[in-house]
Amino acid sequence: MEQDAGQGTAPGTDGPGDVRPRPTPGGFAYTAADEEKRRGVRRMKTTATGLLLLVALVYVLATWAKNEGVGGWPGYVAAAAEAGMVGALADWFAVTALFRRPLGLPIPHTAIIPTKKDQLGESLGSFVGENFLSGDVVRDRIHALGVGARLGTWLADPAHADRVTAELATALRGALTVLRDSDVQAVVGEAITRRADAAEVGPGIGKMLERIVADGGHRRVVDLVCVRAHDWLVLHGDSVMDAVQGGAPGWTPRFVDKRVGERVYKELLRFVTEMRDMPGHPARGSIDTFLTDFAADLQTDSDTRARVERLKSEILGRGEVQDVIASAWSSVRSMIIAAAEDERSELRMRARASLMSLGARLASDERLQGKLEGWLEDAAAYVVTTYRTEITSLISDTVAGWDADQTSKKIEAHIGRDLQFIRINGTVVGALAGLAIYSVSHALGG
Structure with missing residues (x-):
């Protein structure tokens, strides 16, 4: 029987x-x-x-x-x-x-x-889809769980924040290890070059220069140049005088060339010294005027802007610049990996502090909880309503394969x-x- x-x-x-x-x-x-x-x-x-x-x-x-x-x-x-x-x-x-x-x-x-195994699998998939994979059911379930408050309380615990930080660091190291440096360097280089080519830099440089001149920020650069020029002239007076004498006509007497060279050197030294020591020197005012006019031309003069764009393209096209752009990824990658591996690094400490702060806010701020739960509900409802057929077919196809x-x-x-x-x-x-x-x-x- x-x-x-x-x-x-x-x-x-x-x-x-x-x-x-x-x-x-x-x-x-x-x-x-x-x-x-x-x-x-x-x-x-x-x-x-x-x-x-x-x-x-x-x-x-x-x-x-x-x-x-x-x-x-x-x-x-x-x-x-x-x-x-x-x-x-x-x-x-x-x-x-x-x-x-x-x-x-x-x-x-x-x-x-x-x-009837296959039909039972299809019926089970349809039952799950109709009674479990609906937007309203998912929304009600997530709302009843109180994910925001629970997650906030959990993250506010230092031990849990340490655990999440460690997992994030591990994931970050894994992602950086999997990525091929050559691929990333190519992408970064292309992105920087393409963005630089697409953006006109003249007006931006002009506005920045205009603000610098208006604030007097360029004066420290002028001071530095004057000091260095004065010191160089003091140390290399003979070279200056020799250069002046070497440029004199051949028919002039040598003693005249020497006197002219000495005179030129003294006047040049006096001029640089006065510029160094006199903030109101006329030459400084001329520099201010030149920089102000140049800043305006960078923003409004089409010829000046076109020249700057050509110069930018020439600079970006140089192999040395592309090598610097590509090598930037290696430096950033090494820095991130080192920070992720060091438990006391600034990166991990900041990440831990941010997680605990977020947890404390989530645990106490009902408005933030509502926002988080709303995002989760919307995301879950979208997934189950959009991919309901694929999810239920997983059940029916799996049963059919048994x-x-x-x-x-x-x-x-x-x-x-x-x-x-x-x-x-x-x-x-x-x-x-x-x-x-x-x-x-x-x-x-x-």
Whole structure:
């Protein structure tokens, strides 16, 4: 009567007691734990079948006693036992029909799980999609969780902030390790060059220079140049005079060239000294005027702006500049990795402090909690409504990839024990119903 697929060597075993998982398509496997549960199912099957045999024996004995002329109780017992057998057999058929064909007979609508596995997977996917993957359900669930306050309280704990900081540092190091320097350098170089080419720099430089001149910031540069020029002239007076003499006509007497060179040097030194020592020197005013006019030309004069753009393109096109741009990534990468590995680095300390501050605000600020939860609800609702078909198809496709026999055995291993109680209950309830019907019929007939 019972066809137990678990008899003999279990799936994926080398012999009794040596149970090994056997994978099936879709990542589904009948495991040793499943086999242990199936042993429990077999014990319950034995109990249910034994109860059926006991009721059958009682029926035989009661019927024999009744036929031998024993009056009274044999009729009641036989009726109860007969109804108990009917109930037991009906429930046995129903339970067995879920997993296999009873007695191996091709009875319609039996072996439901093996033959209807794919349809069951599709129905399960549709059920999940309709009842769980809806925007309203997801929103209500996230709102009920109070994610904002919980996350805030969790992050405000220093130990948790340290843990998150460490995980972020590990993720950052991993990402930087995976990235190829040559690829990143090429992208960074291209991005900087493209952005610099696209943006006109003349007006921006002009505005910056205009502000610098207006604030007098350029005067310190002029002071520095005057000081350095004075010191250089003091140290290299002979060179200056030789240069002047070397440029004199050949027909002039040498003593005249020497006197001219000395005179030029003295005047040049006097001029630079006065510029250094006199903030109101006319030459300084000329420099101010020149810079002011140049700043205006950078912003308004098309010819000046075009020249600046050509100069910018020439500078960016030089190999030395491109090498500097590309090498910047290596420096930044090394700096970030070093900071991520050092638990006391400024980067990690700031990240930890920021996380704790965010946690404290989330824990106490209901408005911020509402914003965070609103973002999460919107994001989750968007995902489940947009990708509902893909999510449910994951269920149906996964079930479709399972082996029918293995699926039936696994499901039976998990719920078969409870199903055997249905057989036992059917036997008991059937017996009680049969006894009640017999008793009422006997009373009305007697």
